Amino acid sequence: MSIRLEKPWLALNSENVNRLQGQLGVYQIANQQKEILSINYAGGRSLFGLQGDLTDLLEKTQGETLYFRVEVNMQYMTRHEELLMIHVADFGELPEHNQKIRKHKLGKLSIA
Amino acid sequence: MDFDMTPEQQLIIDNVRRFVREEVIPLEEKMDPDASAPPPEDLERLKNQVRDMGLYGLGIPPEFGGPDVGIVTQTLMAIEMAQHRGGLYSPCFGAFGGAGLAQLFEATEDQKERYLYPVLKGEKHGFFGLTEPSGGSDPARAIQTRAVKEGDDWVLNGAKIFISGADKADFGILFARTDPDAGRGGITCFLVDTDMPGFHVRRVVHTLRSTHYATEIQIENLRIPAANVLGEVNKGFGIANDRLSRQRIPYAAGCIGVAIKAQEMAVDYVKIRETFGAPLATRQSIQWMIVDNEIDIRTSRFVTLDAALRSEKGESFRTEAAMAKLLASEAGGRVVDRVMQIHGGYGMTKDLPLERWYREMRIRRIGEGPSEVQRLVMARDIIGGSFH
Numbered sequence: 001m002s003i004r005l006e007k008p009w010l011a012l013n014s015e016n017v018n019r020l021q022g023q024l025g026v027y028q029i030a031n032q033q034k035e036i037l038s039i040n041y042a043g044g045r046s047l048f049g050l051q052g053d054l055t056d057l058l059e060k061t062q063g064e065t066l067y068f069r070v071e072v073n074m075q076y077m078t079r080h081e082e083l084l085m086i087h088v089a090d091f092g093e094l095p096e097h098n099q100k101i102r103k104h105k106l107g108k109l110s111i112a
Numbered sequence: 113m114d115f116d117m118t119p120e121q122q123l124i125i126d127n128v129r130r131f132v133r134e135e136v137i138p139l140e141e142k143m144d145p146d147a148s149a150p151p152p153e154d155l156e157r158l159k160n161q162v163r164d165m166g167l168y169g170l171g172i173p174p175e176f177g178g179p180d181v182g183i184v185t186q187t188l189m190a191i192e193m194a195q196h197r198g199g200l201y202s203p204c205f206g207a208f209g210g211a212g213l214a215q216l217f218e219a220t221e222d223q224k225e226r227y228l229y230p231v232l233k234g235e236k237h238g239f240f241g242l243t244e245p246s247g248g249s250d251p252a253r254a255i256q257t258r259a260v261k262e263g264d265d266w267v268l269n270g271a272k273i274f275i276s277g278a279d280k281a282d283f284g285i286l287f288a289r290t291d292p293d294a295g296r297g298g299i300t301c302f303l304v305d306t307d308m309p310g311f312h313v314r315r316v317v318h319t320l321r322s323t324h325y326a327t328e329i330q331i332e333n334l335r336i337p338a339a340n341v342l343g344e345v346n347k348g349f350g351i352a353n354d355r356l357s358r359q360r361i362p363y364a365a366g367c368i369g370v371a372i373k374a375q376e377m378a379v380d381y382v383k384i385r386e387t388f389g390a391p392l393a394t395r396q397s398i399q400w401m402i403v404d405n406e407i408d409i410r411t412s413r414f415v416t417l418d419a420a421l422r423s424e425k426g427e428s429f430r431t432e433a434a435m436a437k438l439l440a441s442e443a444g445g446r447v448v449d450r451v452m453q454i455h456g457g458y459g460m461t462k463d464l465p466l467e468r469w470y471r472e473m474r475i476r477r478i479g480e481g482p483s484e485v486q487r488l489v490m491a492r493d494i495i496g497g498s499f500h
Contacts, residue, residue: 044145044462107279110312
């Protein structure tokens with residue numbers, strides 16, 4: 001299993017979001033250039049899991065062209081942290097919308 | 113054996129119980145059901161409250177600034193501290209502090225300056241690197257990471273797995289083979305800085321726990337000065353083994369704490385939940401589950417406190433600690449399973465902590481030595497070492 005989330009990007013629109021289930025898991029949001037803007041998770045307190053979180057995001061970002069990809073994962077918290085660490089290992093910093101996370105609190109991976 | 117609490121112990125336990133119920137559990141109600149850390153400002157507030165209670169730095173010897181609390185009292189506290197959703201692996205979110213790596217108290221003064229004192233001040237964090245892909249229950253044979261002397265340095269090559277916190281640590285205690293032909297007499301313990309060239313955390317290892325992942329480490333031509341040998345060359349097995357025995361008592365106590373909390377939930381629920389016109393509490397099948405839980409909890413508690421008392425008195429406690437770890441981890445699993453059954457569908461949901469405890473309690477039968485190894489340890493003591 002690849003440790004990176006490498007599924008194809010989907011346009012963030014109601015058609016694609018409605019296809020999602022209410023499962024728990026992680027998701028990434030990207031801009032038109034497919035640069036990752038944020039890495040998040042739909043956890044145990046989300047009302048409708050991945051579908052609920054992305055529906056909320058869709059409503060808040062009306063008019064913007066965004067992309068998303070998801071991974072259904074019951075270990076959403078450790079997977080979320082892992083994806084953040086991979087992003088830092090790849091790009092040297094956290095995604096634009098995850099800047100509030102304290103980078104020094106994240107672990108460091110040396111990905112071979 | 114007399115396990116009646118002294119007035120001082122009772123006061124401490126009452127304080128810890130109040131702290132868990134009034135400070136810790138309300139915070140968890142706002143957190144993700146799988147989370148183990150509150151916002152930093154809340155954690156700092158909790159730590160200050162623990163400092164005010166005079167209990168901060170649990171496990172740190174008083175001469176190094178820890179509270180003067182005996183092992184029995186610490187065990188009673190550990191039972192209380194685990195009684196919340198994240199309590200099995202993050203009792204009170206770590207608000208009681210503690211050194212974590214007790215081996216450092218035996219380090220040289222130079223090593224204490226570089227590692228122990230910064231840990232006690234919260235400036236550095238360490239990891240414990242024992243288990244390898246070839247196994248963790250039999251370190252005498254499973255350790256394949258090699259350390260070869262080159263001039264004044266040691267050069268290490270190998271891999272470690274299921275290591276907690278290595279990706280966030282500043283240093284670690286790492287075990288390597290220094291004599292390939294000497295079995296348990298050929299292992300040495302090293303202090304390794306994680307920024308040394310050749311130290312790599314290669315991946316996160318996801319498990320049933322959704323927080324506090326483990327990591328896999330690769331060590332490639334990692335050069336360590338001789339001054340970083342902890343203890344004596346080829347005497348590392350004793351350091352590892354001592355830690356494993358001591359750790360079994362608080363490990364058992366955590367399982368008991370969660371089992372007590374689950375049982376408390378069950379006792380409350382069976383009085384209010386009705387089926388076929390009568391409370392669950394009137395059903396014999398349910399009553400027996402509650403009674404079996406109580407037997408599991410009381411036997412585990414008795415054996416664990418016996419191990420703690422022997423340890424506190426300086427007596428041999430290896431068999432008792434192994435027995436406590438085996439009993440409490442298996443009993444805890446049974447208790448949580450029965451309480452889930454009593455709660456029916458709700459027991460499976462993330463609304464209640466039971467499903468998290470169910471996953472985490474399963475790990476407890478493996479972590480710190482699986483049940484089978486605990487039996488092996490006891491058999492060696494009972495029958496005699498030459499028959500293993």
